Amino acid sequence: MSAEDVRPTDGEPTIHPEVRPPSDEGERGQDGRRLQHAEAASRPIAAPKVREKQPRGAKIRGDRPIDQAEAAERFLAAPLHQAAHDERLWDLRKKRDTAAHGIPEWEELREIASSIKAHTLSNLDRYLEQFEAAAKANGVHVHWAADGADHNRIVLGILRDHGAKTLVKSKSMLTEECGFRHHMAANGIEIIETDLGERIQQLDNEEPSHIVAPAVHKTRMDVAEVFARTLGTDPENDDAHYLAESQRETTRPYILNADAGMTGCNFAIAETGTVVTCTNEGNADLSGNVPKLQIHSIGIEKLIPRIEHLGVFIRLLSRSALGSPITQYTSHFRGPRAGTEMHMVLVDNGRSARLGMEEFWTSLKCIRCGACMNTCPVYRRSGGLSYGATYSGPIGLIIDPTFNKRKYSTLPFSSTMNGSCTNVCPVKINIHEQIFAWRKVLAEEHQIPLLKQGMMKAAGAVLSRPAAYRAAIGTADSALKVLPRFAVYNPLNTWGKKREMPETPKQSFHAWYKQNRMGKEAGK
Amino acid sequence: MRIGLFVPCYVDAFEPEVGIATLELLERFGLDVEYPFDQTCCGQPMANTGCHAEAAATEALFVRNFSGFDYVVAPSGSCVHQVREHLTAIPQTDEVLAVRSKTFELVEFLHDVLKIEEFPWAAFPHKVAYHGNCNALRGIHHARPSEIVAPFFSKPLDLLAKVKGIEIVDLARPDECCGFGGTFSVFEPAVSAKMGYDKVADQNRAGAEYVVSSDSSCLMHQKGCAGRLGLPLKYLHIAQVLNGAAA
Numbered sequence: 223m224s225a226e227d228v229r230p231t232d233g234e235p236t237i238h239p240e241v242r243p244p245s246d247e248g249e250r251g252q253d254g255r256r257l258q259h260a261e262a263a264s265r266p267i268a269a270p271k272v273r274e275k276q277p278r279g280a281k282i283r284g285d286r287p288i289d290q291a292e293a294a295e296r297f298l299a300a301p302l303h304q305a306a307h308d309e310r311l312w313d314l315r316k317k318r319d320t321a322a323h324g325i326p327e328w329e330e331l332r333e334i335a336s337s338i339k340a341h342t343l344s345n346l347d348r349y350l351e352q353f354e355a356a357a358k359a360n361g362v363h364v365h366w367a368a369d370g371a372d373h374n375r376i377v378l379g380i381l382r383d384h385g386a387k388t389l390v391k392s393k394s395m396l397t398e399e400c401g402f403r404h405h406m407a408a409n410g411i412e413i414i415e416t417d418l419g420e421r422i423q424q425l426d427n428e429e430p431s432h433i434v435a436p437a438v439h440k441t442r443m444d445v446a447e448v449f450a451r452t453l454g455t456d457p458e459n460d461d462a463h464y465l466a467e468s469q470r471e472t473t474r475p476y477i478l479n480a481d482a483g484m485t486g487c488n489f490a491i492a493e494t495g496t497v498v499t500c501t502n503e504g505n506a507d508l509s510g511n512v513p514k515l516q517i518h519s520i521g522i523e524k525l526i527p528r529i530e531h532l533g534v535f536i537r538l539l540s541r542s543a544l545g546s547p548i549t550q551y552t553s554h555f556r557g558p559r560a561g562t563e564m565h566m567v568l569v570d571n572g573r574s575a576r577l578g579m580e581e582f583w584t585s586l587k588c589i590r591c592g593a594c595m596n597t598c599p600v601y602r603r604s605g606g607l608s609y610g611a612t613y614s615g616p617i618g619l620i621i622d623p624t625f626n627k628r629k630y631s632t633l634p635f636s637s638t639m640n641g642s643c644t645n646v647c648p649v650k651i652n653i654h655e656q657i658f659a660w661r662k663v664l665a666e667e668h669q670i671p672l673l674k675q676g677m678m679k680a681a682g683a684v685l686s687r688p689a690a691y692r693a694a695i696g697t698a699d700s701a702l703k704v705l706p707r708f709a710v711y712n713p714l715n716t717w718g719k720k721r722e723m724p725e726t727p728k729q730s731f732h733a734w735y736k737q738n739r740m741g742k743e744a745g746k
Numbered sequence: 747m748r749i750g751l752f753v754p755c756y757v758d759a760f761e762p763e764v765g766i767a768t769l770e771l772l773e774r775f776g777l778d779v780e781y782p783f784d785q786t787c788c789g790q791p792m793a794n795t796g797c798h799a800e801a802a803a804t805e806a807l808f809v810r811n812f813s814g815f816d817y818v819v820a821p822s823g824s825c826v827h828q829v830r831e832h833l834t835a836i837p838q839t840d841e842v843l844a845v846r847s848k849t850f851e852l853v854e855f856l857h858d859v860l861k862i863e864e865f866p867w868a869a870f871p872h873k874v875a876y877h878g879n880c881n882a883l884r885g886i887h888h889a890r891p892s893e894i895v896a897p898f899f900s901k902p903l904d905l906l907a908k909v910k911g912i913e914i915v916d917l918a919r920p921d922e923c924c925g926f927g928g929t930f931s932v933f934e935p936a937v938s939a940k941m942g943y944d945k946v947a948d949q950n951r952a953g954a955e956y957v958v959s960s961d962s963s964c965l966m967h968q969k970g971c972a973g974r975l976g977l978p979l980k981y982l983h984i985a986q987v988l989n990g991a992a993a
Contacts, residue, residue, distance in 0.1 A: 235918035237948050295936040304940075312919070319893055328895040433891030597893065599923045603937050603944075636934060638927030638941075639794070640880035645893045658832070659950030661796030670796060672934065678797035685755070685791075688784040695759050716932045720939035726762045729767035731758045735781055 228503065238305040241267050267306050267313075274302045275341040276444045279429070279607025285629045287669075290636045293608035294600075297439075307439055308602040311432075315596045317545025318646065325537070335534050336650035339587035342492075343577060349525045350568065356495030357566055359559035367569040370400030377402070377484075377517060378409055380565055384515050386411070386481030390473075392506035393417035394486025395520045395590055396569055398612045399625075414476040415531065416505035418469055425452040431606030434592035436619070439605045449522055483513040487520040488589070489535060491657050493528040496556045497566065500539055501547040507553050514562045518555060522573050523586040535589060538648035568632040576624050581659045585620050587649040592641035594653055609633060616643035620656040623664070631669035634660035646700055658721050695730055749779045750815035751806075752849070754825045754962070755787045761962045767989040768821040768852055774867070774989075775860060779819075783810040788820075790828035793835065794928045802835040809836070809845050817859065818849040821985045823882025823960050824928075826851040831885065851886055852985055853960050857901040864908050867990040871911030874987075875954035876902060876969065877945075879961035880923050886958070890919050902960055904982055909987060915952040922948075926967035942971035950977045960984045 277300045280293035283434075298304055322328045340351055356366045367373035373396075381389065389411055391397070403413050403424070415424045417438035423429065426448045430436030437445065442460040450457035457466045477483075483505045489498040498517045499506040510516050526532065540549045559565035577583050595601045595615030606614035611622040611630055619637060622630035634657045643653040664670050684690050718724065728739070749772060753765040772779045788808055792801035808829070810816045820826050829849045836842060856862045856958050878900075882888040889900035906912055925931070925941025932938075946968055949957050957979055965981040972979045982991060 235916075235948075235951060237944050237951070240881075291934045291936065296935070298936050298940050308944075315893075322893070322895050325873055325895070511905075529759055599925065600934075600937055605939050635795075635930070636937075638880065638923045638925060638930050638938075640922065640923035641884035641926070642880075642891065642893055642923070645884065645891055656897050658794070662796070662798055663796075665798070667798030674795060674929075675797060675800075677801045678792045678795050682789075682792050682797070682800035682802075682804055685787040685789070686807050688807070691786045717936035717970070720935060720974060721942065721967065722973035724966050724970065725760050727760065730761065731753045732761035734762050734766060735769075739781070 236309070239300070241305045241309050242689045245654060250443055250595065253495070260658070261639060267310055271613075272302065273443060274300050274441075276300070276440060277303060277605065279431070280610030281603070282610055283690055285626065287632045288610035290604065290608050290610070290632055293610065294636075297608055298603060299326070301314060303439065303441060303605075306441055306699060307605060310438060311596045311602050314544055315593075315646070318593055318596065319545075321541040321547065323324070325541070332648055332650050335538055335589075335648055336587060337648050338526060338531050342663045343523065343583065343586055346522065346525065350522060351526060352493060353490055353492040353495055353525060356493065360495050361558060361682055362495065363563065367567050367571070369571045369735055370402075370569075372398075373400045373519065373567055373569045374402055374405040377400075377519070378406070378565055379409070380515070380517060381411055381482055384481065384563075386515060388412045388414065388476065389482045389517075390414045390416050390477050390509045390513065391484035392482040392486065392501060392509045393420045393430075393436065394484070394520050395430075395612065396486055396571075397484075398430060398622070399571060400519075400569070402519075403461065414473065414480070415478060416473055416509050417501070417503060418466060418505075421469055421473065422448060425449070427613070429607065432592055432595055433590050433613065433617075439607060447461070455467065458662040476509050477512055480513045482515040482517060483511070484517045484519065485510050486520040487518055487524050488519050488539070489526050489532055490524045491527075491529050491532065492525050496529070496554050498532060499551075499553050499555070500536070500551070502544075502550045504551050507551055509554070510555055511559070515565075516555070516558070516562065517565045517567065519567050522570055523588075524567050535648075539589055539591055542646065542648040543591040550617055565742070572624055576621075579624070580623065582620060582656055584628075584651050585617070585624075585653075585656060587618055587651055588621075589649060591648055593646040593648065597618040597642045597646045598637075599640065599642075600638060604636070606623035610726045616653045616657070617651070618662060620653060623660055627664070627669055631664050634664065636669045692732070747777055748814075749777050750812045750818040751779050751781045752788070752812065752818055752820035752825070753781070754820060754822045755779075756966065757821060757962050760966060761983065763963050764821055764985055767841050767983065767985040767991065768819070771852075771856075771985055772819065773915065773991040775862070780815070782920040785811045788825045788828045789833060789835065790825060791929055793828060793832050794857045798835040805833050805836050808833070809842050812845050813841050813850070817844065817855065819852055819855050821852045821960065821983060822962065823851045823853075823879045823886055823888060827881035830911050842846065850886075851854060851882060853882070853888060853902045853905060854886065856905060856988070862905070862908075865905075865988050865990070866906070868988055869910035869990070869992075870956075870987050871913075872955045873913050873915050873953055873954045874906070874958050875915050875917055875949040875952055876906065877924065877949075877957055877959035877961075877965050878902070878921060879962060880961055882960050883921060889935060890953035897979060905988060906958070906984070912987075915954050917952050918949055919944075924964050924968050926964045928963070931967055938967070939971060942967050943975060946972040946975060946977055946979060950980055954979060956982055958982050958984050958987055 277297045365376045415421045422437040431439045446460040449455040481675045487497045488500045601615040619633045637656045639653045757764045787802035789804040924945040925938040969981045
């Protein structure tokens with residue numbers, strides 16, 4: 223394939239020509255330029271016309287450590303899915319760069335956002351009480367949940383008090399954390415997700431794979447298959463407009479008739495007791511405003527002190543997530559409409575404990591933009607479901623072990639620690655340094671495989687003894703076998719399966735130096 | 747100025763030419779370069795795997811070898827990053843802190859300390875893709891990464907611009923990690939190799955004949971990937987190019 227073949231007509235190079243359409247497809251504005259709209263690729267990603275089965279996520283076996291590498295390998299074995307996934311998310315990273323570079327004070331904004339979050343988290347007790355008082359004054363019922371089970375019990379109680387059987391909700395990572403949907407189903411409450419991606423995942427009985435784009439690992443053909451099976455659409459029609467419209471048509475009646483509505487929360491303003499949601503589909507507004515009973519679930523780290531601080535985060539959030547200046551809808555929920563009831567549930571679920579972790583508390587600054595996932599080269603090639611956890615990608619690597627150290631002990635190792643996650647984080651969480659710190663904690667607590675720790679012990683023993691080290695690599699042939707044994711020639715030879723082995727030189731630098739320079743030194 | 751030359755284990759065993767080029771290059775500037783004979787490794791493989799206790803003896807040996815020099819110079823951003831940021835498994839005595847703060851990667855040593863203006867002996871009339879090792883790029887700030895909003899700079903490209911005839915080609919994803927990641931390359935081989943394949947495909951698409959980097963470990967991985975894919979790319983360390991290596 224020549225260089226020309228892989229360059230789309232707008233001249234931008236790509237590493238995945240197979241998912242780039244050869245013609246200059248895509249919607250254009252009146253000025254003839256390609257539309258750059260939120261949650262859409264700058265350039266359409268070609269739907270593969272070859273049917274390729276969607277790879278599924280990590281195998282969950284109780285508390286046993288997640289084998290992310292195994293699930294990632296299965297994802298890579300579906301090359302069209304992998305290429306589309308990588309290209310789609312890389313596109314978001316590029317759009318994020320363009321948006322950020324358009325704001326000269328971008329780095330300063332990140333610093334301010336990080337400081338506001340640090341301040342709020344350092345005074346969280348005070349701000350939570352302020353929020354509660356303000357919300358109550360607005361006529362809102364405020365509840366406190368210590369953990370996920372508590373949250374689910376409280377919400378179920380509210381629903382039962384009102385005889386509610388159906389609940390429409392917008393996307394909320396917190397409710398995923400709480401296992402909310404499964405709990406409600408077990409108690410006879412029907413939940414309908416109204417976010418398109420989240421609805422796709424619900425219908426396919428799969429967890430979200432990305433915190434902003436829950437079904438980003440699926441192709442249009444996959445969605446057509448899921449909708450055909452669950453909504454009765456035409457299985458051969460994978461047109462995006464047709465699929466989106468079908469979901470809209472089938473979800474609207476649920477929204478109009480639901481007994482209750484629920485949203486998550488992007489920002490909770492302590493001063494005013496307001497919950498702010500940021501969406502692109504308007505589904506949070508419908509979920510919150512249509513039913514007579516509305517519930518907002520809020521992670522306690524979502525607090526910011528005052529309304530004037532919101533602008534800083536709004537400027538950062540969608541630019542970091544999708545490269546768009548702002549989400550289509552930024553909605554402020556403050557008090558119940560006439561004749562309705564509003565509840566807010568403040569949920570801890572491990573957050574207070576995390577706040578007490580010296581090396582890891584700043585992970586609570588996260589505003590769930592997903593920028594770290596989009597930039598992560600490992601995430602883009604593994605798919606979010608390979609992490610087997612509510613939070614995937616770089617932010618997941620540092621949050622998940624706080625929920626279950628054994629089950630998620632492997633995740634901090636699913637990273638090259640290249641550091642781009644830290645650089646794109648709008649609230650400046652030192653993500654890759656926390657990944658490094660987690661590895662130390664896990665090794666000290668023997669939560670890493672014995673084989674790995676044993677190899678490191680052996681390596682340390684050789685590398686700390688010059689004579690042993692020299693003996694090990696003294697002859698060219700033995701160098702490959704021993705140095706670094708853990709990296710190049712471990713028992714499984716995982717290097718050589720997919721890469722050529724390095725050639726062994728005639729002599730090491732050490733031997734060359736001895737032969738060519740030691741004599742001279744002696745003669746000095 | 748007394749310089750201690752640190753030749754990382756990978757370079758010692760697999761890329762001795764890189765060690766030789768680094769030594770010769772520093773000597774061209776009239777520096778007194780010593781190679782402490784008992785050196786092995788900086789401790790990075792163990793520390794990056796979380797095994798700090800297992801790294802302690804190797805870190806202590808590193809400090810014993812390199813104590814007392816005005817500067818310690820190594821042709822590896824990743825090892826220098828380990829020494830400067832992560833050599834913490836042993837008590838932080840004055841001696842340890844001194845060694846850590848005096849350890850420089852070759853490019854930054856030439857660019858920031860020696861402030862070299864020209865390499866009259868160096869000519870490399872070829873199309874080159876530069877690979878910025880992630881630890882060099884984001885860990886010790888060789889250049890401004892594309893995701894940061896700040897004026898562009900690149901120390902390695904500044905140095906390469908002084909080499910006659912060299913032409914730098916643009917990559918679609920210039921700062922993307924190549925997937926080596928130290929022990930990541932063997933503990934998560936499928937993702938590591940796929941990242942490597944994508945990286946070398948990008949270099950090939952850009953029309954590079956050579957790939958130049960300040961880190962031999964990334965180059966070893968990329969060379970292995972390019973070899974497996976049958977791509978005609980050649981890999982050289984920046985020390986070799988600056989020292990006047992011919993193609």
